Amino acid sequence: MPSNGAKQPLLPVDDALERILKGLAPSQVDESPLAAAVGRTLSRDIQSDLSLPPAPVSSMDGYAVRAEDCTGEKPQLTRVGESAAGHPWQGRLGAGEAVRIFTGAFIPANSDAVVLQEDVDASSESEGARITIHEPPHSGQFIRPAGLDVSAGDTILRKNSLLSARAISLAASAGLATLPVWRQPHIGILSTGDELVLPGETPAPGQIVSSNAIYLAAFVQASGGIPIDLGIARDRAGAMLDHVRKAPVPLDMIVTSGGASVGTHDHIVSDLQEAGSALNFWKIAMRPGKPLIHGMIDGVPLLGLPGNPVSTAVCATVFLGPAIARLSGHDYVPHQISAEITCELQPNDRRQDYLRAVLEYDVDGLPLVTPARKQDSSMVSIFANANALIIRPPFDPSIAAGDRVTVMPLAPLL
Amino acid sequence: MPSNGAKQPLLPVDDALERILKGLAPSQVDESPLAAAVGRTLSRDIQSDLSLPPAPVSSMDGYAVRAEDCTGEKPQLTRVGESAAGHPWQGRLGAGEAVRIFTGAFIPANSDAVVLQEDVDASSESEGARITIHEPPHSGQFIRPAGLDVSAGDTILRKNSLLSARAISLAASAGLATLPVWRQPHIGILSTGDELVLPGETPAPGQIVSSNAIYLAAFVQASGGIPIDLGIARDRAGAMLDHVRKAPVPLDMIVTSGGASVGTHDHIVSDLQEAGSALNFWKIAMRPGKPLIHGMIDGVPLLGLPGNPVSTAVCATVFLGPAIARLSGHDYVPHQISAEITCELQPNDRRQDYLRAVLEYDVDGLPLVTPARKQDSSMVSIFANANALIIRPPFDPSIAAGDRVTVMPLAPLL
Numbered sequence: 001m002p003s004n005g006a007k008q009p010l011l012p013v014d015d016a017l018e019r020i021l022k023g024l025a026p027s028q029v030d031e032s033p034l035a036a037a038v039g040r041t042l043s044r045d046i047q048s049d050l051s052l053p054p055a056p057v058s059s060m061d062g063y064a065v066r067a068e069d070c071t072g073e074k075p076q077l078t079r080v081g082e083s084a085a086g087h088p089w090q091g092r093l094g095a096g097e098a099v100r101i102f103t104g105a106f107i108p109a110n111s112d113a114v115v116l117q118e119d120v121d122a123s124s125e126s127e128g129a130r131i132t133i134h135e136p137p138h139s140g141q142f143i144r145p146a147g148l149d150v151s152a153g154d155t156i157l158r159k160n161s162l163l164s165a166r167a168i169s170l171a172a173s174a175g176l177a178t179l180p181v182w183r184q185p186h187i188g189i190l191s192t193g194d195e196l197v198l199p200g201e202t203p204a205p206g207q208i209v210s211s212n213a214i215y216l217a218a219f220v221q222a223s224g225g226i227p228i229d230l231g232i233a234r235d236r237a238g239a240m241l242d243h244v245r246k247a248p249v250p251l252d253m254i255v256t257s258g259g260a261s262v263g264t265h266d267h268i269v270s271d272l273q274e275a276g277s278a279l280n281f282w283k284i285a286m287r288p289g290k291p292l293i294h295g296m297i298d299g300v301p302l303l304g305l306p307g308n309p310v311s312t313a314v315c316a317t318v319f320l321g322p323a324i325a326r327l328s329g330h331d332y333v334p335h336q337i338s339a340e341i342t343c344e345l346q347p348n349d350r351r352q353d354y355l356r357a358v359l360e361y362d363v364d365g366l367p368l369v370t371p372a373r374k375q376d377s378s379m380v381s382i383f384a385n386a387n388a389l390i391i392r393p394p395f396d397p398s399i400a401a402g403d404r405v406t407v408m409p410l411a412p413l414l
Numbered sequence: 415m416p417s418n419g420a421k422q423p424l425l426p427v428d429d430a431l432e433r434i435l436k437g438l439a440p441s442q443v444d445e446s447p448l449a450a451a452v453g454r455t456l457s458r459d460i461q462s463d464l465s466l467p468p469a470p471v472s473s474m475d476g477y478a479v480r481a482e483d484c485t486g487e488k489p490q491l492t493r494v495g496e497s498a499a500g501h502p503w504q505g506r507l508g509a510g511e512a513v514r515i516f517t518g519a520f521i522p523a524n525s526d527a528v529v530l531q532e533d534v535d536a537s538s539e540s541e542g543a544r545i546t547i548h549e550p551p552h553s554g555q556f557i558r559p560a561g562l563d564v565s566a567g568d569t570i571l572r573k574n575s576l577l578s579a580r581a582i583s584l585a586a587s588a589g590l591a592t593l594p595v596w597r598q599p600h601i602g603i604l605s606t607g608d609e610l611v612l613p614g615e616t617p618a619p620g621q622i623v624s625s626n627a628i629y630l631a632a633f634v635q636a637s638g639g640i641p642i643d644l645g646i647a648r649d650r651a652g653a654m655l656d657h658v659r660k661a662p663v664p665l666d667m668i669v670t671s672g673g674a675s676v677g678t679h680d681h682i683v684s685d686l687q688e689a690g691s692a693l694n695f696w697k698i699a700m701r702p703g704k705p706l707i708h709g710m711i712d713g714v715p716l717l718g719l720p721g722n723p724v725s726t727a728v729c730a731t732v733f734l735g736p737a738i739a740r741l742s743g744h745d746y747v748p749h750q751i752s753a754e755i756t757c758e759l760q761p762n763d764r765r766q767d768y769l770r771a772v773l774e775y776d777v778d779g780l781p782l783v784t785p786a787r788k789q790d791s792s793m794v795s796i797f798a799n800a801n802a803l804i805i806r807p808p809f810d811p812s813i814a815a816g817d818r819v820t821v822m823p824l825a826p827l828l
Contacts, residue, residue, distance in 0.1 A: 034613055035641070038632035039827050052794065054617070059792065085721070086609020086649075088620035104722070104792075106620055149793040156795060165632035165828050169723055170798035172625035177614025195500020199448055200591025203468070206502035206520055211586035218452035218579035227449070235500075307499070308518070309583055338779030365752030365820060378473065378518075379563040380466065381570060384584035406779060413453050414579050 010285035024326040026182035040181035041329035046157040049175035052149040056107040064111040067139040079129040114142035182329035185252035190230040192258035212257035222413035258307040288377035289315040339367035348396040359388035424699035438740040440596035454595035455743035460571040463589035466563040470521040478525040481553040493543040528556035596743035599666035604644040606672035626671035636827035672721040702791035703729040753781035762810040773802035
């Protein structure tokens with residue numbers, strides 16, 4: 001936004017984030033088949049339909065017995081049946097009787113203990129076999145009581161939690177076939193600028209490839225949103241509104257990138273004003289990625305990122321990722337860790353700095369972080385090879401090698 | 415596998431993993447559009463088609479000048495044009511001339527420095543304006559040379575690297591429209607056992623819901639593979655082969671779960687022998703998840719996981735995840751960190767233990783890990799709510815609160 005020479009105070013990153021996130025929430029619910037629900041967010045608490053286990057089961061391979069029958073010198077029992085997972089023994093255990101049993105199988109009625117197969121001598125593996133007990137059991141031994149894991153009606157998964165494969169395993173075990181999840185947000189992605197050509201086209205002198213739209217589509221997808229391509233708006237009044245209003249589906253958010261070229265800034269201003277938007281041009285106290293546009297088009301929130309690819313990516317990480325999380329129904333919690341830095345850093349100025357860095361773990365598993373030697377925000381290759389950002393607050397004093405710094409690991413796909 | 419009572423030595427986890435991974439590799443290549451390539455793995459090194467920047471560009475908003483013209487007392491220049499991103503100035507700078515320039519714009523021919531707009535007085539924003547220089551520049555000032563980021567022909571992305579959104583941004587900037595990626599592996603998922611019913615069906619007494627197939631489908635998908643549902647093979651000879659041979663696409667690996675019920679074990683043995691397989695029944699020195707089957711069916715590697723859902727999930731994390739990574743083309747590097755434990759642990763026995771745990775970060779960002787109070791391998795709810803596994807080697811001595819332990823964080827979607 002070169003034409004804006006006016007001085008204005010810099011907005012702290014956290015204030016900008018709070019304003020962007022304000023009011024963002026999902027509204028619509030899908031009922032998803034279990035296997036397709038991985039990565040989605042629950043729209044309500046989930047209760048179990050079943051108890052797990054539904055009845056007492058054996059935790060070992062051995063023999064189900066009555067503990068009271070196993071006292072005295074070398075007690076002997078008679079094998080009267082077999083209970084296996086999927087094939088329970090239907091009878092009721094009588095005095096002096098034992099049932100061969102396997103891990104996970106139902107405990108027969110009137111049995112109260114399992115003896116390990118290693119702790120008996122069995123005359124055969126057939127019914128009628130004589131079972132000699134060497135280690136008398138106590139009542140309840142190697143029995144998992146009904147509901148040990150979950151009781152029917154228990155809340156097993158919480159509203160607004162992200163569904164992992166293991167959460168889905170629990171839902172399946174609990175008798176559910178589908179889960180209610182928040183609908184994935186549709187994020188419109190619009191590039192702006194006369195200088196842009198599509199990937200694969202050869203740029204003429206002065207032109208550059210529109211890499212930001214591709215990056216943002218991949219970022220939105222890997223963040224759980226659905227990217228909607230709104231194309232490239234050229235530098236003329238109304239172009240942006242035209243592209244946004246031709247979106248094939250209702251949008252939950254619009255993200256623009258670009259506006260580095262002269263004139264774009266003014267067109268965005270006039271377009272947003274025409275759409276009746278309360279718009280804000282923020283200069284954020286951060287590096288890279290100072291200018292940011294925030295507003296609404298036809299009631300849909302708009303986030304305007306800088307044109308520089310590295311600034312776009314850092315702003316997407318800091319602002320867009322949390323916004324997609326909110327629109328997807330789960331709370332944004334920044335994943336930041338503390339790591340030892342391997343080199344010194346000069347004092348920081350008034351901007352919060354996001355240094356592209358490589359995070360590694362030493363032989364003891366402790367995190368070590370090394371900032372890239374060049375932090376030029378035009379260098380896409382350095383950002384592509386980073387796996388973390390070192391976050392330095394405004395006016396951070398100088399840092400020595402071995403000091404601890406705050407690090408935001410970059411998700412492997414972001 | 416209850417019928418196998420024979421004692422055999424326990425196989426160390428690392429040995430089992432090495433044998434499972436041996437020979438696994440991708441073979442086929444897809445040419446993927448950029449935005450769809452996120453999460454895929456490159457099948458070869460990638461070179462840049464372009465230099466970035468393609469020509470010297472300005473790193474600031476200001477005026478492009480010849481440094482030699484800016485000496486003496488308050489040098490004055492004449493504005494002769496404007497260079498913006500996408501709209502380069504086509505001329506050649508003469509003596510005493512300046513060109514208005516913006517960040518990212520091409521430096522005019524014969525210009526060798528940029529003066530910040532803050533460091534001049536301009537009589538107007540029009541051509542012919544008088545530009546008074548307050549801070550004489552040095553040659554090269556605020557100019558990014560051609561190829562600063564990348565030179566045409568440079569290797570920008572490495573074979574077998576996982577493609578992040580930022581790697582795709584780099585590829586787009588470098589002029590590429592598609593990327594060669596390894597084909598995603600097709601992983602056949604087969605449940606075995608008479609006791610299983612499909613999710614959503616009400617289990618009869620003795621039956622349980624087949625949660626493992628759902629879990630494995632979600633796990634495979636979140637790991638970058640394509641799950642292929644092979645159904646439930648009942649406990650009869652030939653059932654397993656029938657299901658595998660009806661797979662709708664060629665498979666890269668088969669994963670089975672179950673076999674806890676009596677008879678399944680024998681049927682798997684006879685089926686694998688009929689398919690001419692060299693099969694192995696391993697007892698692994700790990701907890702949970704001791705029994706594991708490894709073999710081939712019709713030339714396709716088979717991994718047979720235990721039937722217990724928690725054992726299945728831990729074995730999937732330890733063995734299947736790395737196998738999918740190998741089949742997808744990227745090397746498996748276990749992500750393990752060191753964390754402070756918040757409670758004491760008793761000495762470990764001869765099995766490598768994988769304790770379900772919650773990993774948190776304290777106010778300084780340092781990792782703290784707390785094992786679940788109950789480690790019963792039948793408890794799916796505990797695994798679903800864990801976000802990490804504490805790995806204890808065989809014969810690990812007792813541990814005190816505050817000691818450091820090795821932790822494998824669970825990926826958010828796994």
